[in-house]
Amino acid sequence: MPIHPSATSFFKRCLDLVGGGIGILITLxxxxxxxxxxxxxxxxxxxxxxTRCGYRGKPFRIWKFRSxxxxxxxxxxxxxxxxxxxxxxxxxxxxxxxxxxxxxxxxLDEFPQFWxxxxxxxxLVGTRPPTVAEVSQYEAHHWQRLNVxxxxxxxxxxxxxxxxxxxxxxxRMDLDYQMQxxxxxxxxxxxxxxxxxxxxxxxx
Numbered sequence: 001m002p003i004h005p006s007a008t009s010f011f012k013r014c015l016d017l018v019g020g021g022i023g024i025l026i027t028l029x030x031x032x033x034x035x036x037x038x039x040x041x042x043x044x045x046x047x048x049x050x051t052r053c054g055y056r057g058k059p060f061r062i063w064k065f066r067s068x069x070x071x072x073x074x075x076x077x078x079x080x081x082x083x084x085x086x087x088x089x090x091x092x093x094x095x096x097x098x099x100x101x102x103x104x105x106x107x108l109d110e111f112p113q114f115w116x117x118x119x120x121x122x123x124l125v126g127t128r129p130p131t132v133a134e135v136s137q138y139e140a141h142h143w144q145r146l147n148v149x150x151x152x153x154x155x156x157x158x159x160x161x162x163x164x165x166x167x168x169x170x171x172r173m174d175l176d177y178q179m180q181x182x183x184x185x186x187x188x189x190x191x192x193x194x195x196x197x198x199x200x201x202x203x204x
Contacts, residue, residue, distance in 0.1 A: 019124045023114030041099040044070030052129035055149045060121040063112040067100030085167025086134040107197045125186040126151025127174040145174040158192035
């Protein structure tokens with residue numbers, strides 16, 4: 001598979017470093033109040049980490065502020081999957097804590113991923129980073145979405161966030177992003193994502 005130009009773009013990496021640096025500073029400012037809120041609501045780890053698949057399937061560890069109960073992974077089999085295809089979503093997931101609902105609605109739970117952006121595992125804009133279990137079920141055409149770095153946001157997040165529950169729709173949007181990629185499009189998607197977060201459009 002040919003190397004996608006975004007994967008080697010010097011200017012995209014510069015944008016990631018600048019945006020990632022600003023994001024980490026904001027994360028550090030918010031860390032203490034968010035940590036206190038998480039502990040008061042549901043004692044346990046402040047951060048949640050999970051192995052995800054990045055560029056061309058390379059595994060990496062993603063970081064988020066914990067928005068679910070501490071043993072959420074063990075309870076996953078008890079929750080109905082409302083999505084179609086190789087993703088898992090439930091609008092009323094009982095594992096999400098009260099503070100977690102706020103963190104997800106405002107996307108604050110995603111802020112630790114700015115560290116992944118700085119490290120180079122992720123980009124500010126790209127595709128949703130899938131789990132290892134999801135990738136293990138991929139068909140040939142699904143692998144094309146991993147031909148760019150995973151992103152903090154992307155076309156489907158900016159345009160629908162969690163309201164899109166069909167995996168094939170996400171794949172089509174990811175491939176459209178790859179075909180239309182440019183730094184200008186990245187900037188446009190970042191602005192759309194900020195707008196979607198501010199007005200809570202498509203949020204859980």
